[in-house]
Amino acid sequence: MTTRKRPSLGCWLVLLALATPLVIIAGENGSSTHITVSGVFFSLVVLLLAAKIGGELFERLGQPSVLGELLFGIILGNLTLFGYTGLEAIKTHPGIAFAAEVGVILLLFEVGLESNLNGLLDVGKSAVFVAILGITAPMLLGYWVSSIFLPASTWYVHLFVGATLTATSVGITARVLKDLGRMSARESRIILGAAVLDDVLGLIVLAVVTGIAGSVTSVGAVPAVTVQPILLIFSKAIAFLFVAVLLGRYLAGKVLHFGTRFRIRGVPVVLTLCYCFVVSGLSEVVGLAPIVGAFAAGLVLDKTYYQGYRKPGRYLNSVKLEDILSPISSVLIPVFFVLIGLRVNLESLFSIPVLQFASFLCIAAILGKQICSLGVLDKGVNRIVVGIGMIPRGEVGLIFAGIGVATLSAGKPIFDSETFSAVIVMVMVTTLITPPLLTKFFPAISEES
Amino acid sequence: MTTRKRPSLGCWLVLLALATPLVIIAGENGSSTHITVSGVFFSLVVLLLAAKIGGELFERLGQPSVLGELLFGIILGNLTLFGYTGLEAIKTHPGIAFAAEVGVILLLFEVGLESNLNGLLDVGKSAVFVAILGITAPMLLGYWVSSIFLPASTWYVHLFVGATLTATSVGITARVLKDLGRMSARESRIILGAAVLDDVLGLIVLAVVTGIAGSVTSVGAVPAVTVQPILLIFSKAIAFLFVAVLLGRYLAGKVLHFGTRFRIRGVPVVLTLCYCFVVSGLSEVVGLAPIVGAFAAGLVLDKTYYQGYRKPGRYLNSVKLEDILSPISSVLIPVFFVLIGLRVNLESLFSIPVLQFASFLCIAAILGKQICSLGVLDKGVNRIVVGIGMIPRGEVGLIFAGIGVATLSAGKPIFDSETFSAVIVMVMVTTLITPPLLTKFFPAISEES
Numbered sequence: 069m070t071t072r073k074r075p076s077l078g079c080w081l082v083l084l085a086l087a088t089p090l091v092i093i094a095g096e097n098g099s100s101t102h103i104t105v106s107g108v109f110f111s112l113v114v115l116l117l118a119a120k121i122g123g124e125l126f127e128r129l130g131q132p133s134v135l136g137e138l139l140f141g142i143i144l145g146n147l148t149l150f151g152y153t154g155l156e157a158i159k160t161h162p163g164i165a166f167a168a169e170v171g172v173i174l175l176l177f178e179v180g181l182e183s184n185l186n187g188l189l190d191v192g193k194s195a196v197f198v199a200i201l202g203i204t205a206p207m208l209l210g211y212w213v214s215s216i217f218l219p220a221s222t223w224y225v226h227l228f229v230g231a232t233l234t235a236t237s238v239g240i241t242a243r244v245l246k247d248l249g250r251m252s253a254r255e256s257r258i259i260l261g262a263a264v265l266d267d268v269l270g271l272i273v274l275a276v277v278t279g280i281a282g283s284v285t286s287v288g289a290v291p292a293v294t295v296q297p298i299l300l301i302f303s304k305a306i307a308f309l310f311v312a313v314l315l316g317r318y319l320a321g322k323v324l325h326f327g328t329r330f331r332i333r334g335v336p337v338v339l340t341l342c343y344c345f346v347v348s349g350l351s352e353v354v355g356l357a358p359i360v361g362a363f364a365a366g367l368v369l370d371k372t373y374y375q376g377y378r379k380p381g382r383y384l385n386s387v388k389l390e391d392i393l394s395p396i397s398s399v400l401i402p403v404f405f406v407l408i409g410l411r412v413n414l415e416s417l418f419s420i421p422v423l424q425f426a427s428f429l430c431i432a433a434i435l436g437k438q439i440c441s442l443g444v445l446d447k448g449v450n451r452i453v454v455g456i457g458m459i460p461r462g463e464v465g466l467i468f469a470g471i472g473v474a475t476l477s478a479g480k481p482i483f484d485s486e487t488f489s490a491v492i493v494m495v496m497v498t499t500l501i502t503p504p505l506l507t508k509f510f511p512a513i514s515e516e517s
Numbered sequence: 518m519t520t521r522k523r524p525s526l527g528c529w530l531v532l533l534a535l536a537t538p539l540v541i542i543a544g545e546n547g548s549s550t551h552i553t554v555s556g557v558f559f560s561l562v563v564l565l566l567a568a569k570i571g572g573e574l575f576e577r578l579g580q581p582s583v584l585g586e587l588l589f590g591i592i593l594g595n596l597t598l599f600g601y602t603g604l605e606a607i608k609t610h611p612g613i614a615f616a617a618e619v620g621v622i623l624l625l626f627e628v629g630l631e632s633n634l635n636g637l638l639d640v641g642k643s644a645v646f647v648a649i650l651g652i653t654a655p656m657l658l659g660y661w662v663s664s665i666f667l668p669a670s671t672w673y674v675h676l677f678v679g680a681t682l683t684a685t686s687v688g689i690t691a692r693v694l695k696d697l698g699r700m701s702a703r704e705s706r707i708i709l710g711a712a713v714l715d716d717v718l719g720l721i722v723l724a725v726v727t728g729i730a731g732s733v734t735s736v737g738a739v740p741a742v743t744v745q746p747i748l749l750i751f752s753k754a755i756a757f758l759f760v761a762v763l764l765g766r767y768l769a770g771k772v773l774h775f776g777t778r779f780r781i782r783g784v785p786v787v788l789t790l791c792y793c794f795v796v797s798g799l800s801e802v803v804g805l806a807p808i809v810g811a812f813a814a815g816l817v818l819d820k821t822y823y824q825g826y827r828k829p830g831r832y833l834n835s836v837k838l839e840d841i842l843s844p845i846s847s848v849l850i851p852v853f854f855v856l857i858g859l860r861v862n863l864e865s866l867f868s869i870p871v872l873q874f875a876s877f878l879c880i881a882a883i884l885g886k887q888i889c890s891l892g893v894l895d896k897g898v899n900r901i902v903v904g905i906g907m908i909p910r911g912e913v914g915l916i917f918a919g920i921g922v923a924t925l926s927a928g929k930p931i932f933d934s935e936t937f938s939a940v941i942v943m944v945m946v947t948t949l950i951t952p953p954l955l956t957k958f959f960p961a962i963s964e965e966s
Binding site for chain 1: 566569573582612615782783786787799801807841851
């Protein structure tokens with residue numbers, strides 16, 4: 069991070085030059101009414117190349133690669149502004165949508181894998197207070213901003229906008245802290261602990277808010293909001309996570325160990341995927357978002373290694389779960405982010421009210437997380453660093469936004485096109501400013517290569 | 518193969534017991550009209566587990582695992598006979614269908630990777646003659662049988678039935694010969710060379726036949742069959758393969774080498790997939806099946822290693838393409854075969870005419886490949902072994918059958934439900950009898966562990 073490597077622009081121009089004809093071919097074969105097999109394949113190639121080129125470009129600029137994937141998605145999706153509609157069909161192609169859906173499940177599974185349950189319990193009261201403040205403050209600020217800028221919308225829309233502000237991206241924060249060589253600092257441990265708790269609490273908030281909004285079936289109807297259903301979803305979420313973690317820890321090991329008896333190839337991957345899908349599916353069955361289950365599934369498998377898999381030459385004897393999944397997740401996760409970008413309608417941003425809404429959301433998002441640094445109880449901790457570390461919304465914020473447009477309330481999506489675009493801008497801004505800010509206030513002490 | 522390992526039935530019962538509740542849950546959540554996210558996930562888990570359990574069971578019985586995947590798919594798909602309709606929705610779910618489509622592309626890509634272009638040119642005239650006889654004899658026999666049993670169908674349906682008999686499964690033959698420790702025998706080299714040529718020729722036949730049948734737009738219309746369009750498709754296929762191989766060999770290396778400059782993860786997989794998708798898509802653009810392109814793409818990359826990929830800890834410095842793709846292909850390829858099995862309607866087999874048709878197709882398929890052993894020019898070669906080695910239709914036959922039901926001719930599929938079932942039976946029987954027959958006539962000489 070401190071030693072910026074100059075991006076070799078030549079390479080990019082070459083790859084972009086290679087990608088351009090594909091965009092054209094993809095367009096010719098994928099008209100908006102009918103899409104051929106080759107049309108889907110070309111479009112998929114365009115998505116994947118855009119993801120990798122964008123990701124790499126941002127990585128080299130010292131920014132999180134997810135931003136690059138998103139930005140390149142936005143660029144591709146808004147080529148319509150220049151009259152190019154070839155990629156319209158892919159925005160709604162069910163196969164690509166399914167791939168993205170599996171991608172986001174795998175992302176949360178990986179976030180779960182990276183989170184350490186025991187480490188989580190160690191970080192102490194500070195992390196808990198920071199997390200709770202980090203949920204409440206942005207939630208209230210977001211609700212307030214939304215109610216000012218969207219006076220025509222009902223209160224549960226404001227609630228959903230507030231909910232999208234609650235997330236903290238463990239992935240991005242952890243990545244930056246690791247790049248700074250500061251992973252073991254007290255500030256970092258508090259940030260990471262709080263970020264993980266934020267993830268869990270945020271997913272519960274999401275479940276509650278989606279539950280409320282989804283229960284509204286006709287325009288103007290008042291959702292049946294008593295404390296009871298909220299409490300029910302909340303306790304279901306806690307119970308589900310508890311049972312999933314407890315039972316999972318016992319069962320997952322057995323099932324995966326059983327897999328060592330197989331002789332055919334691909335059994336470790338398939339069993340891991342099946343386990344992740346089953347827990348995700350069950351979490352939807354009990355009324356939570358599938359990503360909650362995926363996170364819980366990952367949390368359980370932390371540090372689980374596939375010992376004894378004897379496929380000669382294919383895998384080593386002891387392989388990390390992350391490495392087994394990596395080829396699949398590194399293809400499907402970018403598909404999700406590029407698709408989110410594709411669906412951002414830039415035209416809806418070309419209006420002063422939307423831009424104002426987006427700016428105030430950004431301020432609410434940043435301020436909200438600064439407030440949470442008041443929750444730090446330990447002495448000698450740099451509160452500014454903790455506050456900054458909690459700012460990025462990253463992938464979790466995008467997932468919330470995605471659910472916001474996908475969930476129907478009273479027959480139409482919770483987020484209209486303008487709100488969605490404003491939220492995406494907020495996610496991008498908060499994610500973008502964190503790495504440079506953190507680098508400024510929390511100087512690197514050692515280089516990790 | 519000679520030392521049969523006893524399958525430990527206990528394990529299977531345990532896994533089956535675990536899978537059964539899932540089948541039920543999948544059913545409850547995936548009614549035939551509407552399918553929830555969890556419904557898809559549960560169904561996908563059922564598909565994947567069925568594939569791995571079926572595959573492993575057959576592997577342990579000394580049979581090709583693809584048969585197990587197919588059989589378990591047939592069982593699951595025909596639970597409707599017992600009144601269970603929970604898996605009906607998955608048969609037509611666009612996301613699963615897309616996964617299967619990518620799976621079959623990856624399969625042919627892998628077959629291409631396993632085939633060695635130079636080795637192919639070495640095997641000499643025998644392989645060429647065996648391959649040509651191995652295409653013509655089953656084609657004519659199949660056409661004849663079809664014209665007897667399907668008197669109401671037009672001649673291009675018979676042609677398509679004949680075409681499905683032409684394939685030889687390189688994968689299955691190679692696998693059995695390897696298990697017998699006979700890979701270097703003269704017979705084996707002829708079989709493998711001819712099987713690869715059969716693949717290429719079979720794909721060209723497929724392109725020609727699909728082109729003819731697809732050109733018929735109304736019932737009773739006579740397809741515009743002059744020698745010209747057939748010659749056109751044929752030369753397009755040859756030209757495409759030639760250009761793909763020639764250009765591919767030059768470009769693929771450059772593009773993949775360029776990938777070594779990336780720092781983000783997943784670039785080798787994504788570039789490989791993109792390359793494979795682009796060639797597959799282009800092959801559809803010039804009028805060939807996408808699998809032809811996938812095969813050509815794989816053929817080019819034979820022996821290409823990703824040297825210099827420096828992702829620390831993720832991959833080794835020099836990784837085989839097969840190993841990079843393995844986690845993805847070992848998930849998606851079985852989805853294809855289980856889905857093919859799911860779509861087999863056993864009820865349509867419960868009639869004497871269909872069973873007779875299937876039996877005669879089997880005889881035609883086996884006899885046709887015995888005739889091809891006359892093409893062996895070398896002395897001292899066991900012709901019976903060559904004939905037997907060419908029998909299995911395996912995955913390529915299934916792909917043909919799949920295209921047969923998917924391609925519309927005069928507004929309806931080329932294969933009706935009965936023909937499709939009969940062809941599937943033929944594929945299963947020919948694939949099933951080869952391993953034991955080959956083991957009998959071509960005893961193992963050394964064990965490869």
